[in-house]
Amino acid sequence: MAELIASFRDGLRVGDHTPADRALRFADGIFETIPLWRGEPLYRREHSARWRRGLRALRMPNVNLNDAIAPALALAPARALLRVSAYALGGSGYQRPERLEPMVWLDLNACAPDPWRAQPALRLRWCALRLAVQPALAGIKHLNRLEQILARAEWRDPAIHEGLLCDQDGQVIEGTVSNLFIVRDGRVQTPLLDRCGVAGVLRARILKKLAPEASEARLTRADVLAADELFVCNSVRGIRPVAQLGTRRFALGAVTRELIERLRCEAGAAFYQEDIR
């Protein structure tokens, strides 16, 4: 490996940048953003499952998520957000070291106000950017998020809450920070994420527990526009009905309402009530 002579930030010489290292250089790793209510992760099991899948997909050794996050839980206020990342460090260029020991980084944050909070139902747009198809990285929460950043940079109008992304073949995949569900004739569906997209923790919880009748499917724009109800979900922001997508308006339907009610009965669901601190 090359020997470092000096580093500069914005033209000024700086010392050691150990925490950055390979993480800064290649974004070689995964992360989870975990809502905490009274020091407990809301969806410990679902976060652990995705974390394990991510480490496996990136060929990184397993790291127990419960052990990894433990130091931060004791310090957490009643309502908090914990970001945990595992980075592959060392090696030379793209080649990792033979014996890989991931670095675990935790950021414990107070909750910021939910940018979607002002509206009971959301306004969505279609993003122009198309997600690349990459089955080797599909579903996991890795650190290569330029597509989401470019998609989110497509609009600044605060009246638009979320943008929906299609893949290169025109299949509808997800929002920039949320997963999408559609309801048609009482049937609940969400895009299959075997080729791209991030399989959200609340999406997993909905499929497994809150609406086990829901199914994964390849969905086109036409399928989405023909739906009776739309909602998006995100483990930090909960389940949120969609009032408008482009020019198409949607009413708040019975299925979405029922799901929001079921979410309200989950352990830790008080997290979603912002007035409780």
Place this chain on the structure above:
Amino acid sequence: MAELIASFRDGLRVGDHTPADRALRFADGIFETIPLWRGEPLYRREHSARWRRGLRALRMPNVNLNDAIAPALALAPARALLRVSAYALGGSGYQRPERLEPMVWLDLNACAPDPWRAQPALRLRWCALRLAVQPALAGIKHLNRLEQILARAEWRDPAIHEGLLCDQDGQVIEGTVSNLFIVRDGRVQTPLLDRCGVAGVLRARILKKLAPEASEARLTRADVLAADELFVCNSVRGIRPVAQLGTRRFALGAVTRELIERLRCEAGAAFYQEDIR
């Protein structure tokens, strides 16, 4: 934006991680690895051109590369490698701040021994991983490099020097750290990089100056295997003939030899002679 309460590295509480910030969290930016010979970049113009294209593709404000790297040049030994990165910082989640001021990070490194040096000609393999097609990011040197890392992790045999990558449609694109050229019936071709891949600086120099007769084309595996000569290039390692790809062997041909000779006449080409320090 959420207020940070505490950060931990591998379970231990750490202070501020300012240099990391958004760069650590999202790899939102670009980089160049610039060979320096006697304090001068070998291919200043080509690096600047790709740097500008990258900033534009990522919708980041322009940063003059010459100004950005100046502080490190004075410190450089005769033969050195400069890594320069521009990171978009700030904002909230995937949403960047309205007024984006990129952070520029420089790492000046002594040259490590070239891992390809032992062999006059290289042995290559086909990688199983297929590159995703993403025209919005094609050609630029952005920081989302998980595909290259996964591809490089496919082999550890030091007798194999490089792996070739195809895209999701089976088109041949590049090596994990190099660009590919093929020579057939005297005609020189390199894969078109309009849908994925990194457009290397030495590749650009070859197309513009060293072999202006060369052209970009969509190439299949069959095209590559039917070639008379293969070579790969990389601005740090130069032009290197390919002796073997999988089981197919290639002779060192006249066209490759002539190009290596032309490279030897370039300003700063002494950089490629490792015995000179």
